[in-house]
Amino acid sequence: MTDAASQPAAIRPRVFSGVQPTGNLHLGNYLGAITRFVSLQEAHECLYCVVDLHAITVPQNPEDLRSSIRDVTAAFLAAGIDAKRHIVFNQSRVAEHAELAWVLNCVARLGWLNRMTQFKEKAGKDRENASVGLYAYPALMAADILVYRAAFVPVGEDQKQHLELARDIAQKFNNDFAAEIEARGQGEAFFPLPEPLIQGPATRVMSLRDGTKKMSKSDPSDNSRINLVDDAETIAQKIRRAKTDPDALPSEIEGLAGRPEADNLVGIYAALSGEAKQEVLRQFGGGQFSGFKGALVDLAVAKLGPIGTEIRALRADPGHIDRVLADGAERARAIARPTMDAVKDIVGLLR
Ligand code: AMP
Ligand code: TRP
Numbered sequence: 001m002t003d004a005a006s007q008p009a010a011i012r013p014r015v016f017s018g019v020q021p022t023g024n025l026h027l028g029n030y031l032g033a034i035t036r037f038v039s040l041q042e043a044h045e046c047l048y049c050v051v052d053l054h055a056i057t058v059p060q061n062p063e064d065l066r067s068s069i070r071d072v073t074a075a076f077l078a079a080g081i082d083a084k085r086h087i088v089f090n091q092s093r094v095a096e097h098a099e100l101a102w103v104l105n106c107v108a109r110l111g112w113l114n115r116m117t118q119f120k121e122k123a124g125k126d127r128e129n130a131s132v133g134l135y136a137y138p139a140l141m142a143a144d145i146l147v148y149r150a151a152f153v154p155v156g157e158d159q160k161q162h163l164e165l166a167r168d169i170a171q172k173f174n175n176d177f178a179a180e181i182e183a184r185g186q187g188e189a190f191f192p193l194p195e196p197l198i199q200g201p202a203t204r205v206m207s208l209r210d211g212t213k214k215m216s217k218s219d220p221s222d223n224s225r226i227n228l229v230d231d232a233e234t235i236a237q238k239i240r241r242a243k244t245d246p247d248a249l250p251s252e253i254e255g256l257a258g259r260p261e262a263d264n265l266v267g268i269y270a271a272l273s274g275e276a277k278q279e280v281l282r283q284f285g286g287g288q289f290s291g292f293k294g295a296l297v298d299l300a301v302a303k304l305g306p307i308g309t310e311i312r313a314l315r316a317d318p319g320h321i322d323r324v325l326a327d328g329a330e331r332a333r334a335i336a337r338p339t340m341d342a343v344k345d346i347v348g349l350l351r
Helices: 025-040 061-077 096-105 112-116 119-122 132-146 157-176 178-183 232-240 260-273 277-284 287-313 318-347
Strands: 015-021 045-050 088-090 152-154 195-196
Touching: 015 025, 015 132, 025 045, 025 061, 025 152, 025 260, 025 287, 045 318, 061 287, 061 318, 088 260, 088 318, 096 132, 096 318, 112 132, 112 157, 119 132, 119 157, 132 157, 152 157, 152 277, 157 178, 157 195, 178 277, 178 318, 232 287, 260 277, 260 287, 277 287
Parallel strands: 015 045, 015 152, 045 088, 152 195
Antiparallel strands: none
8 A cells, every 4th residue: 555644754744733731622622623633643744742832921820731731632642643653742841942933033023923913812902011922922833833844734723824924934044044055955945834734614613602702711701612621511501501593593504694603503513523514504404503402412422522531531640641741752852953953053053
């Protein structure tokens, strides 16, 4: 067989993605990112990173941070990421991320970072009081990807602008140092421009309480999201209480326009069942929400229940999680170090 999965890792295209260890992982993280991580394993060489340095751009309680790092790792493993064939690690263990980020801070322009909408949202009104790290966050994210010279980056819709910035930074580095890159026999482009993979029916899962807001770890209402650790009863309650409108479900996609809550629940059903939204509407169109919600509860519990159970089991063995992370970091560093050494040479830093 010559399928991609049977090729040696070195010639399979490289994938990198990161998830922040802040609060509970939810259905949006799962459908927008983690399920994609799982399916990419077949034909790619994957690095999945718990981005703890990104988490500390806003204040964190150290004890909670430690347990969140382990929890995200547990969720990766419970969802089906294979930490032996691929690499699972936490960002701060591989110092090359922060090292390259500094160089990229000096490549990125203030004007580029000023345009980042996530900074504006997260900094809120009191921008003067935001950390410098929160502002520089996208340059660290670019370093995460570029230090492995990854080809593909699976993320949810909200990360699109950061990925575009990573490409701009890579391009500017390649241009600024073109002569040195060429002279050192590194070809024309030292950093490949990473491609975002923003695909699937659930790149933007919305809050269960308000179909115009994205499902988020930081929403004060726990009823707005389904957490991966929620038990069956909690999942059922949250879905039954999810906001809807008084009309029946439409039979055609067009009928979802202007009905954000209906659109969101149909999208979630489609993503969990692996069907197109149109197919979901073919089954439930014309019916009331109560019947549809019952089916959605069954589906969500069937898909998420076993993952929650596995996460809880892994939580009981933090030593195992810590060994996975330490081993992953060692293998990640073996890829990152040569890139960083080459960057130092290209820029003119002695080592
Ligand atoms: P974060 O928890 O912000 O580190 O996000 C981890 C991953 O989940 C990123 O790829 C995000 O784009 C994705 N993600 C977060 N929230 C959602 C959402 N509501 N819908 C879809 N994807 C999401
Ligand atoms: N910024 C991403 C988020 O909040 C997390 C992240 C950090 C990331 N570094 C990354 C995602 C590199 C993809 C690639 O979701």
